[in-house]
Amino acid sequence: MLKVDAGGGDQLAVAVLVQYRMATTEQLHLLIAPGVRIEQTRRRLVKLRGEGLIDRVTLPQAGRTRVWFVTQYGAQVAAEWPELRHWQPSRTVADRTAARLRVGHTLTVTETGLAFVQDARRRGDVCRPLDWIPEVYHPLGSGQAVIPDALLYYRRGAEGDEDGTMLRAFVEVDRATMGPERLAAKISAYARLHQYVPAPPPGARHRRAGQEPAREDWRRRYPLFPRLLFILDGTGPAGVDTRIHALHATARQPEHAAFLRDVPVLAASMTDLLRHGPAASIWRPVHGPGHRVSWTHSRHP
Numbered sequence: 657m658l659k660v661d662a663g664g665g666d667q668l669a670v671a672v673l674v675q676y677r678m679a680t681t682e683q684l685h686l687l688i689a690p691g692v693r694i695e696q697t698r699r700r701l702v703k704l705r706g707e708g709l710i711d712r713v714t715l716p717q718a719g720r721t722r723v724w725f726v727t728q729y730g731a732q733v734a735a736e737w738p739e740l741r742h743w744q745p746s747r748t749v750a751d752r753t754a755a756r757l758r759v760g761h762t763l764t765v766t767e768t769g770l771a772f773v774q775d776a777r778r779r780g781d782v783c784r785p786l787d788w789i790p791e792v793y794h795p796l797g798s799g800q801a802v803i804p805d806a807l808l809y810y811r812r813g814a815e816g817d818e819d820g821t822m823l824r825a826f827v828e829v830d831r832a833t834m835g836p837e838r839l840a841a842k843i844s845a846y847a848r849l850h851q852y853v854p855a856p857p858p859g860a861r862h863r864r865a866g867q868e869p870a871r872e873d874w875r876r877r878y879p880l881f882p883r884l885l886f887i888l889d890g891t892g893p894a895g896v897d898t899r900i901h902a903l904h905a906t907a908r909q910p911e912h913a914a915f916l917r918d919v920p921v922l923a924a925s926m927t928d929l930l931r932h933g934p935a936a937s938i939w940r941p942v943h944g945p946g947h948r949v950s951w952t953h954s955r956h957p
Contacts, residue, residue, distance in 0.1 A: 665689055667737070669700060670709055672785050673726040674734045676769065677749050678762045681722050683770055687785045709733065713755045723759055725749040739786060765790055765805050765829050768887055768929070772808060775933040782811040794849055795873065802849045805829045807882065812952055823952060824882035832890030836902035843906045843942070846884055847915040849874060881919050885951060889926035896925045903942040916943050922951055
């Protein structure tokens with residue numbers, strides 16, 4: 657799990673914008689400094705903008721909401737911080753035009769991450785702002801990859817609690833901009849990632865007797881394959897049900913049986929997530945959508 661201390665709130669504000677791509681003033685305030693007045697956060701952002709580290713766009717259709725993003729200069733500064741060693745510069749929102757084009761989906765993903773961070777604070781668990789990492793690249797070979805909307809690190813239990821449990825999840829936030837079948841196809845992509853073993857480099861020697869066999873690529877990063885969470889937004893309850901039924905139909909395909917045995921795959925509506933919190937029993941397992949469970953208690957067998 658990641659933690660930014662050096663440099664105080666200024667560094668954390670820039671680091672969050674680097675990692676999340678974009679956030680509104682209120683989202684940033686709740687992520688980095690919920691214990692102070694929002695006016696202090698506004699002053700901090702104005703100062704960082706004056707220093708050329710961040711910039712903003714204004715959304716007139718949303719009550720002139722200000723949306724912040726890191727500048728190229730801010731990205732260059734942040735690239736030196738060890739907390740952001742996983743960050744990929746190519747995914748930075750570098751100017752106002754790019755920010756306006758990406759704002760809808762990106763702010764929804766930011767709001768989702770904020771929900772997990774706030775829920776952890778309420779429950780005494782550990783999920784810091786930088787434990788929500790958007791768009792982590794996972795190769796599948798032949799130029800293909802799985803890129804979840806976010807990778808979540810979440811620890812049940814207080815800091816230093818030896819009995820705490822580390823949870824990881826791939827998170828897909830669907831705003832109903834694609835059809836149910838395309839959404840459900842993401843299960844197939846994650847099933848491929850679950851079994852993907854990189855090919856040996858050209859010219860590599862054949863495996864000798866007693867040498868360990870090649871392993872799935874995800875094992876280099878994770879002790880267990882992360883849970884897969886679908887968060888459904890942009891429709892009413894009927895649309896959510898339609899999308900969950902499409903996920904269920906894909907999950908029933910025989911080629912996904914091994915993946916579903918090893919990895920919890922759950923879906924919930926954004927409305928329920930924001931109303932009840934991520935830890936509530938709002939999640940519907942895609943293999944049995946008639947049930948509702950908590951994602952933190954849905955465990956690998």
